[in-house]
Structures are given as structure tokens and as C-alpha cells.
Amino acid sequence: MGRFNASFGQGFILVGFSDWPQLEVFLFVFILIFYFLTLAGNTTIITLTRTDLRLRTPMYFFLCHLSFLDLCFTTSTVPQLLINLRGLDRTISYGGCVAQLFIYLALGSTECVLLVVMAVDRYAAVCRPLHYTTIMHPHLCQALAVASWVGGFMNSVIQTGFMMTMPLCGHQLNHFFCEMPVFLKLACEDTGGTEAKMFVARVIILVVPAALILVSYVYIAQAVLKVKSMAGRRKAFGTCGSHLLVVFLFYGSAIYTYLQPIHSYSESEGKFVALFYTIITPILNPLIYTLRNKDVKGALWKVLGRGRDSG
Numbered sequence: 001m002g003r004f005n006a007s008f009g010q011g012f013i014l015v016g017f018s019d020w021p022q023l024e025v026f027l028f029v030f031i032l033i034f035y036f037l038t039l040a041g042n043t044t045i046i047t048l049t050r051t052d053l054r055l056r057t058p059m060y061f062f063l064c065h066l067s068f069l070d071l072c073f074t075t076s077t078v079p080q081l082l083i084n085l086r087g088l089d090r091t092i093s094y095g096g097c098v099a100q101l102f103i104y105l106a107l108g109s110t111e112c113v114l115l116v117v118m119a120v121d122r123y124a125a126v127c128r129p130l131h132y133t134t135i136m137h138p139h140l141c142q143a144l145a146v147a148s149w150v151g152g153f154m155n156s157v158i159q160t161g162f163m164m165t166m167p168l169c170g171h172q173l174n175h176f177f178c179e180m181p182v183f184l185k186l187a188c189e190d191t192g193g194t195e196a197k198m199f200v201a202r203v204i205i206l207v208v209p210a211a212l213i214l215v216s217y218v219y220i221a222q223a224v225l226k227v228k229s230m231a232g233r234r235k236a237f238g239t240c241g242s243h244l245l246v247v248f249l250f251y252g253s254a255i256y257t258y259l260q261p262i263h264s265y266s267e268s269e270g271k272f273v274a275l276f277y278t279i280i281t282p283i284l285n286p287l288i289y290t291l292r293n294k295d296v297k298g299a300l301w302k303v304l305g306r307g308r309d310s311g
Contacts, residue, residue: 012093012172014084014178016081018090028085031085032082034279038071041286042285045064045067046071048299049061049063049064061145062121063289066118066285066289074278076107080100104177105159109156112205112251115209116212116216120144123220126220127223151205155201169188176271181258181265181270182267184265195262207255213247217244220240243288243289246284246289250277
């Protein structure tokens with residue numbers, strides 16, 4: 001394959017799941033349904049948190065940001081994937097690919113930081129209940145949300161900048177969107193130095209937040225064990241377990257993809273793993289964080305009841 005130069009104006013071919021043509025129709029229907037459910041679920045959460053006064057708390061403030069993130073995160077890849085699965089157009093321009101990579105990394109990195117912020121909020125609520133309103137002041141909540149977005153976009157600028165300096169060979173990306181490990185596979189020259197720098201950036205944005213979340217939930221678990229009511233303890237552990245499930249799916253699949261050596265990275269496996277944090281996690285977040293929540297259920301029934309009354 002010849003050396004690829006961005007100045008040529010050439011784009012890429014996204015292989016997607018064309019290696020498994022028998023799966024494409026099933027995946028198209030499956031992903032389309034999940035995409036619409038993701039849009040509906042996260043839009044509902046955003047609407048409820050913005051309209052119901054009972055949901056004007058730090059937890060729902062951050063949940064609103066998470067829902068907006070998930071809407072943008074999944075939209076950055078799924079429409080392209082659906083077009084790819086139908087075989088209508090498997091190409092993407094170089095500029096479009098870089099833009100997709102930048103947006104995808106920025107939103108994914110922001111979610112990594114935001115999940116830590118949400119874990120800290122839960123730690124303050126469970127372990128410091130008497131000081132919770134003082135600790136999680138509205139100004140602090142806004143600052144933490146802004147820091148999540150700024151940190152995520154800064155990480156994306158760094159990673160995308162590294163990628164754009166690499167000479168690439170070939171125009172075929174064995175994935176359904178423009179993802180960093182696949183770009184590294186196309187590198188014409190030794191990328192050891194660049195990979196080392198990117199590895200450090202990924203550890204900071206993936207491993208450190210995951211470790212902080214686990215530490216916060218250890219303290220939360222210790223506080224829950226002190227609760228005398230068995231029903232209250234069971235409810236708290238159920239909620240924490242649900243939150244940790246989301247964390248495990250998101251961070252586990254992302255760490256598997258981004259922290260393994262590039263020479264051992266399997267593009268075929270990577271495509272299926274990527275479905276977890278692009279398709280599955282965005283729909284689980286509104287369900288996991290609100291399914292057992294009476295305030296959200298009450299707000300939803302209030303809106304539905306108002307709709308029936310007006311009809």
C-alpha cells in the first residue's frame with residue numbers, strides 16, 4: 001500500500017461489519033431500535049430534570065449532563081454505522097474522519113470525568129449527609145461540570161493532534177467509525193514514541209477516574225453497612241450495584257480497547273467491544289440511574305397525567 005498524505009484529499013473506506021454480511025440486517029434493526037430508545041430515554045431525563053422542581057438537585061444536574069453527553073456520544077457514530085450497514089456509502093472523507101474522531105474522543109473523555117464527579121456526589125450524599133447541601137453547592141456543581149467538559153476536550157485535542165502527525169498507509173479502516181487504535185494500525189512508520197505519550201494520556205483519562213470511582217464506592221459501601229435497616233441497606237446496595245455495572249461496562253470496554261498494545265489489538269473484536277460503549281451504555285444510563293428512583297417516576301407520571309388531562 002502506498003503512503004497516505006492528508007493533502008491528497010483522499011478519504012477512508014469503513015469496513016464496518018461487511019466481513020459478516022449475514023449479521024448486517026440483524027445489527028441494523030438491533031442498533032436502530034437501541035438508538036431510538038437512547039434518544040427517547042435521555043431526552044426524557046433532560047426534559048424532566050429541566051421542568052420538575054423536585055429534580056433540581058446536584059444528582060439530577062449531573063445526570064442531565066450525562067444524558068446530554070450520551071445523546072451526542074451515540075449520535076457521533078450510530079448514524080454513520082446505520083448507513084454503513086445498509087451498504088449505501090462506506091466512505092468517509094479525511095476531514096470528516098478527523099472531526100468524528102475528535103468529537104467522539106471529546107465526549108467519551110468528558111463522560112469519564114463526569115462519572116467520577118457523579119461518584120463524588122453520591123459519596124457526599126451517603127457519607128456526609130448532614131453537610132451534603134453545603135459541600136455540593138450549586139457553584140461547585142457548575143464548576144465540576146465545566147471541568148468535566150474542559151478536561152474531556154483537552155484530552156481529545158491532545159490525542160487527535162498526535163494522530164494527525166502520523167503518516168498513514170492505506171485507506172481502509174477495519175471498523176465502523178474512525179477510532180484511534182485502527183489509525184495506529186495504518187501507521188507507516190514506527191509509532192512507539194507517539195503510542196507511549198498517548199498511553200499516558202489514556203491512563204489519566206481512563207484508569208485514574210475508574211480507580212477514584214471504585215474508591216468512592218468502597219467508602220459508600222462502608223457507610224451503607226452501618227445502616228441498621230436491612231431494607232435500607234438492601235436498597236442502597238442495589239442502587240450502588242447498578243451504578244457500578246454501568247461503570248464496569250463503560251470503563252471495562254474502553255480500557256480493553258485503548259490500553260492494550262497496538263500489536264495485540266484485534267480489529268474484529270474491537271468492533272464488537274465498541275458496541276458496548278457506543279450503543280449499550282448510553283441506553284443503560286437513563287435506566288440504571290432512574291429506574292428505581294421515585295422522584296423521576298413521579299415527575300414522569302405527572303407529565304403523562306398532564307398530557308392525558310389536556311387531551
